[in-house]
Amino acid sequence: MDAKEKLNILKDKAISSIKTCVDNRINDLVEDNPKLKIASKYIKRGVKNYITEEQHKFERMIDNVALFICDENGNIDTEMLFDDLMTMFREMDEANFNIKSIQCSIGKGVIRLELPKDALITKLFFGDIGAIRITEADFMELKDLFIEN
Template sequence: MKIEALKEKLMSSVDLWVDSQIDDMVKGNPMLAIPSVYIKRAAHNIIAKNKGKWSEQIDNAALFIADENGIVDAGTVFDDMMQMLKAIDDYQFDIGIIHGHIGGGMVSIDLPDNIAMSLLFGSKRSISITTEDFAELRSLLTD
């Protein structure tokens, strides 16, 4: 897949995937049904707001993941990234307002401890994304 096609496919796939992840979270906690509308809206807005930044980062990564013709084997890259995710020891990260850790095949995002987050998520203090969750994103991206 060409880099430009990858960027477009990735943005639309992430958008669908986030909706699916939120729907799965609601299944596990019906109290999130109403707040899920706002959570989805925030997720869509974050994706739209950062589209340019993410596009630039993909262009930079293309030096490593694309061949000389600008073609990327998204499936292979995704599989390699999942192997690296499984191999990483616990690593803390802070990206703006997003804090969490990566390791053991999982990314956990810590939720801020404030009234808005308590209303939206109840007692839940983090959101975890596993390799199985990323496998869903891979299938959206490569189908």
């Protein structure tokens, strides 16, 4: 198998693992907030649609970093890569960004998605949870899913 084929497999595994991890995270959110049970199917649909919409950007990002993360045979040491990414994630200063109309931040080991407080649709789907936090534990679950696939 050549390096290009390995890179395509990596992209497929990454997208598949992200989708499964998101499903699991939403299930955890519903478990903690039973009122969100009905809304969870729409939340999952929205996230999956967003991932599909942005998939080409994610794949291009992988193509751009492949030079640095692959060895000369196109192999990737996923354990080392995840460990290094987690270290960088914990140590990076917080930076703000947006996903559609959601204000977000990343850094110090947390990705935080601040849900709009005055939007009716947000209240309907999420209640008063305020923000969704993605932590190192979530990324460790993603790592496990990625390695299993």
